[in-house]
Amino acid sequence: MKLEDLLAADALIPSLPEAVNRILGELQHEEPDLQRVNRLLSGEVGLTVRLLRLVNSARYSTGGQRIGTVEAATAMLGLNATRQLVQAAAVGAAFRGVPGVDMTEFWRHSLDVAKIAQSLAEELRLDQGLAFTAGLLHGTGDLIMKMAMPDCACLRPAFAADDGRYEAQVAELGFxxxxxxxxxxxxWLFPDNLVEAIRFQCEPRECADPTYSSLLYLACWSARAHELDIEGNAPHGDFPQGVAQAIGLSDAERLRDDKVIAWTPPDEARDFT
Structure with missing residues (x-):
């Protein structure tokens, strides 16, 4: 299958849910009614659960306190971050089941990437919410490809631990x-800089502004090294020092540390699915 054929197949790329459309429509107003946003969110129980899980996973709260209500979450996040996390929370429902994929493991790894990306954004004084969301979504293209081409050889290994996946897919499919x-x-109407970060996550030097794509590249490297280390062969010798230096990351070595974040447990990822 060619890339243009896959992208033209509307059935393969999930549409933005109507409930999320209504919420985003309110958030796009010049002066959004946050109470209406909260009411709309509260009417979507599954979306609310995933939103609160994401808010607490991202550690937006201070003092270790967990956020337990929609009202508290939106008040703390602000409009832009609320918009991004509402969209991101809906993604879990959009990919409820993909043949041959352990969705709990997929989202566990994706949440790890998101948390590392957010921690790097904090250090670099970048948009932490955007970095977190980019990390969460970085592998969704693989799910779509798996739905379109379930028997494709370059899609068979588990996403989290397949360090050569990008190169294998380009060689076999051309994309x-x-x-x-x-x-x-x-x-799904995510911001352009988030779209670009995902698009160039494996080749950040090809991006006009490689800041977020580089940050995502590093977060993916760190999370995948952790996954591979479980098998005893983490690629620490291949640390992308040049990418880290290009965006001015002063403490890049911490990405090698197995304690770079509190790794996502399966039950946290299971709630997201």
Missing amino acids: AYPEVGAAFAAR
Whole structure:
């Protein structure tokens, strides 16, 4: 299958849910009614659960306190971050089941990437919410490809531990999951810089502004190294020092540390699905 054929197949790329459309419509107003946003969110129980899980996963709260209500979450996040996390929370429902994929493991790894990306954004004084969301969505293109081509050899290994996936997909298909994921993010109306981060996550030097794509590249490297280390062969010798230096990351070595974040437990990822 060619990339243009896959992207033209509307059935393969999930549409933005109507409930999320209504919420985003309110958030797009010049002066959004936050009470209406809260009412709309509260009427979507599954979306609310995933939103609160994401808010607490991202550690937006201070003092270790957990956020337990929609009202508290939106008040703390602000409009822009609320918009992004509402969209991100809906993604879990959009990919409820993909043949041959352990969705709990997929989202566990994606949440790890998101948390690392957010921690790097904090250090670099970048948008932490955007970095977190980009990390969460970075592998969605692979899910879409799996639905379209379930028997494709370059899609068979588990996403989290497949360090050569991008190169294998380009060699076999001529495109890879970052391009498909970027198309998905654009269709769901995520910000342009988030779409670009996903699109160039494996080749940040090709991006006009490589800041967020580089940050995502590093977060993916760190999370995948952790996954591979479980098998005893983490690629620590291949640390992307040049990418880290290019965005001015002063403490890049911490990405090698197994304690770079509190790794996501399966039950946290299971709630997201």
